[in-house]
Amino acid sequence: MGTFETRFARHHLIGLGFWQAWQMVVLCTDAVVTSQANQAGLTLAIVLATTLGYIVIMALSQRTPVALKGRAAIPVAAASMSVGTFILMMAPSLIDPSLSFAALAVALAAVSYGNAALLFMWGELWSTLATGRVGRHLYLSYAFAFIPFFVAYFLPYPAGGIFSCLFPLASCAILASCGTDEPRRRQSNTPFKPERALIAKAVCFIVVLSVIWGVTQSLVPELFAAGQATEFVAMGMVVAGVAIGALALNLTMVSPESETIALYRPIIPSMAA
Secondary structure, three states, X not given: XXXXXXXXXXXXXXXXXXXXXXXXHHHHOOOOOOOOOOHHHHHHHHHHHHHHHHHHHHHHHHHXXXXXXXXXXXXXXXXXXXXXXXXXXXXXXXXXXXXXXXXXXXXXXXXXXXXXXXXXXXXXXXXXXOHHHXXXXXXXXXXXXXXXXXXXXXXXOOHHHHHHOOHHHHHHHHHHHHOOOOOEOXXXXXXXXXXXXXXXXXXXXXXXXXXXXXXXXXXXXXXXXXXXXXXXXXXXXXXXXXXXXXXXXXXXXXOOOOHHHHHHHHXXXXXXX
């Protein structure tokens, strides 16, 4: 176990956490999208734009697989998502409505591309890694995500939003540092080709989940007063952070023979509930 951890960089395991923290900050707080900027409508627009980005990137990867594998792909995705986040934060405060609308359109396009491309490139890396290592990437990243989230949450505006602009840069930097020093899975002699039906189901699931997320987020301010809604989100994140942190700590301390099975045991019943 010690040899395994010394051979492979531990900071690689939290790379996706910055991507997840960005989602939480942008969609669940007013650090980037303030309550004065038609928060519910803009949040829903972000959800729809990022969902469209996933679909476009998936289609692009099927037609031109090399489009997201060049040396410039990672820095372009990082810059696009980071700059798009900053413009998204500043656009509603522009005095000229037409200029504000144009800036929001550019920001949504930039964020949509950078967000989807970054997630796709992490997925590309994981497709080559040993299954247990992928599991560690997932649960440790999701547990770590609550740390930068709460830092951004408690920072005053606009410091919290500016801080969240650094999340894509950090995630992409860690992704670029992974290189070839991660444990790889054994290559199968039989090439795997995903079925179109499975891809279609995955896309539909992402779309439905994103729409449900956007609708629920837009309804929270309607059901609670502004202060109560903020406290409600914070309390929910604390509960989720403790639960995921406990899961990550358990899997790290126990070191089960099959991390995949150990990871699915608590997740599947929770999803069913």
